[in-house]
Amino acid sequence: MSHHFIESLKWRYATKSFDTNKKVSAEDITTLKESINLTATSFGLQPFRVVVIDDPALKTKLRAASWNQAQVEESSHVFVFASKLDMSPDYIDDQVRRAADTRGIPYEALSGYGDFMKNTMADKDAAFIQDWSRRQAYIALGTLMAAAAELRIDACPMEGFDAAQYDEILGLKGKGLTAAVIAPVGYRSAEDKTQHAAKVRLPLEEMFL
Numbered sequence: 054m055s056h057h058f059i060e061s062l063k064w065r066y067a068t069k070s071f072d073t074n075k076k077v078s079a080e081d082i083t084t085l086k087e088s089i090n091l092t093a094t095s096f097g098l099q100p101f102r103v104v105v106i107d108d109p110a111l112k113t114k115l116r117a118a119s120w121n122q123a124q125v126e127e128s129s130h131v132f133v134f135a136s137k138l139d140m141s142p143d144y145i146d147d148q149v150r151r152a153a154d155t156r157g158i159p160y161e162a163l164s165g166y167g168d169f170m171k172n173t174m175a176d177k178d179a180a181f182i183q184d185w186s187r188r189q190a191y192i193a194l195g196t197l198m199a200a201a202a203e204l205r206i207d208a209c210p211m212e213g214f215d216a217a218q219y220d221e222i223l224g225l226k227g228k229g230l231t232a233a234v235i236a237p238v239g240y241r242s243a244e245d246k247t248q249h250a251a252k253v254r255l256p257l258e259e260m261f262l
């Protein structure tokens with residue numbers, strides 16, 4: 054791993070206040086989207102979708118549903134990770150077909166693996182599926198944070214919001230989704246004192262057993 058990457062991780066912090074005059078470029082937003090889409094997920098099933106919001110009125114609404122945390126409104130864009138509520142055989146089949154098409158191999162060559170995934174999921178209850186989907190979304194959150202840091206774009210990972218209100222505002226339930234975690238992104242405000250605070254982390258010898 055390059056030194057570079059560790060420098061990026063030291064540069065980033067959970068940004069509390071964004072510069073409202075600065076917007077992330079469309080090109081950089083596309084790069085961030087790509088980083089999320091390239092994230093590894095269990096079975097490659099990508100059991101979440103992401104809503105990217107830059108509409109000011111919508112951000113104001115979401116702030117009210119986020120314990121009034123200013124980041125949500127002041128950021129350039131808000132990434133809302135919405136995890137799947139169920140995992141149907143049809144959904145799995147679509148992914149198997151995509152794999153067959155992408156790799157130019159017959160569907161039949163992959164259907165055994167598809168059946169294995171379907172059987173694995175059929176054994177699980179809704180609570181397990183929802184928890185599992187949420188965990189996959191968090192992996193993507195991590196990738197987004199790292200990609201943003203590499204681009205020197207600020208972000209704040211956030212769980213401090215009301216998922217039911219987000220689901221309502223963004224119409225997620227009807228799509229079989231629920232808001233799992235969010236990340237406002239943008240550029241730090243010069244006034245955000247948090248940027249000067251030293252990182253608080255365990256010593257490596259305590260973290261690694």
Ligand SMILES: Cc1cc2nc3c(=O)[nH]c(=O)nc-3n(C[C@H](O)[C@H](O)[C@H](O)COP(=O)(O)O)c2cc1C
Nearest residue numbers: 065066067068069122209210211212213214234252
């Ligand atoms: C899943 C998750 C949820 C978080 N939720 C919030 C939040 O709602 N509001 C907030 O200001 N910070 C939130 N944080 C930021 C953490 O407090 C912060 O990442 C941690 O204190 C470490 O500091 P650093 O990220 O600046 O290095 C969250 C972080 C993570 C990873």
